[in-house]
Amino acid sequence: MHIREFQHLIDRMYSQRDRQRGPAKTFLWFAEEVGELASAIARKDNRNTAQEFADVFAWLVTLANVEGVDLEAAVSKYADGCPGCGEMVCRCEEKLT
Amino acid sequence: MHIREFQHLIDRMYSQRDRQRGPAKTFLWFAEEVGELASAIARKDNRNTAQEFADVFAWLVTLANVEGVDLEAAVSKYADGCPGCGEMVCRCEEKLT
Numbered sequence: 096m097h098i099r100e101f102q103h104l105i106d107r108m109y110s111q112r113d114r115q116r117g118p119a120k121t122f123l124w125f126a127e128e129v130g131e132l133a134s135a136i137a138r139k140d141n142r143n144t145a146q147e148f149a150d151v152f153a154w155l156v157t158l159a160n161v162e163g164v165d166l167e168a169a170v171s172k173y174a175d176g177c178p179g180c181g182e183m184v185c186r187c188e189e190k191l192t
Numbered sequence: 193m194h195i196r197e198f199q200h201l202i203d204r205m206y207s208q209r210d211r212q213r214g215p216a217k218t219f220l221w222f223a224e225e226v227g228e229l230a231s232a233i234a235r236k237d238n239r240n241t242a243q244e245f246a247d248v249f250a251w252l253v254t255l256a257n258v259e260g261v262d263l264e265a266a267v268s269k270y271a272d273g274c275p276g277c278g279e280m281v282c283r284c285e286e287k288l289t
Contacts, residue, residue, distance in 0.1 A: 108282050149266035169246035
């Protein structure tokens with residue numbers, strides 16, 4: 096599935112209420128899902144972890160819809176290499192640990 | 193771009209160091225990007241907001257690589273309708289506000 100296709104799917108499914116809710120309140124629900132992902136990783140609950148990744152991504156996309164951001168266009172910054180060093184296999188000296 | 197294609201791109205670009213770092217420390221960098229997204233939304237900094245969405249998504253995908261989760265497969269839970277109510281246009285009574 097294309098990133099843009101998933102964003103359209105989530106837009107169709109949830110956008111009416113998302114736009115009414117606005118970005119700040121939508122961020123709260125997104126942050127709740129981030130917390131649930133942290134919990135699933137910490138518990139090494141593998142089946143639930145995959146579900147929580149999906150939910151975080153869905154809420155991130157919802158938030159992008161509210162903000163009017165095209166996520167597939169936005170990630171083009173990674174298409175030709177790491178935004179930091181420009182290499183396809185990153186050689187940046189930061190965030191190593 | 194397919195979700196899986198982006199995940200492979202990020203895997204190629206960053207996975208060697210990601211796997212050395214492990215999930216807990218990788219989550220810290222992901223959380224930092226979530227904070228930067230919150231800041232960009234709060235400041236209504238539209239150009240930066242799109243960049244921050246891309247970075248949060250890239251770190252989410254990095255974390256999925258470390259955890260061995262196929263994000264495109266995981267989001268199939270949304271393909272046939274809202275996981276809560278089963279409808280293509282969600283009618284759940286929760287998370288309305």
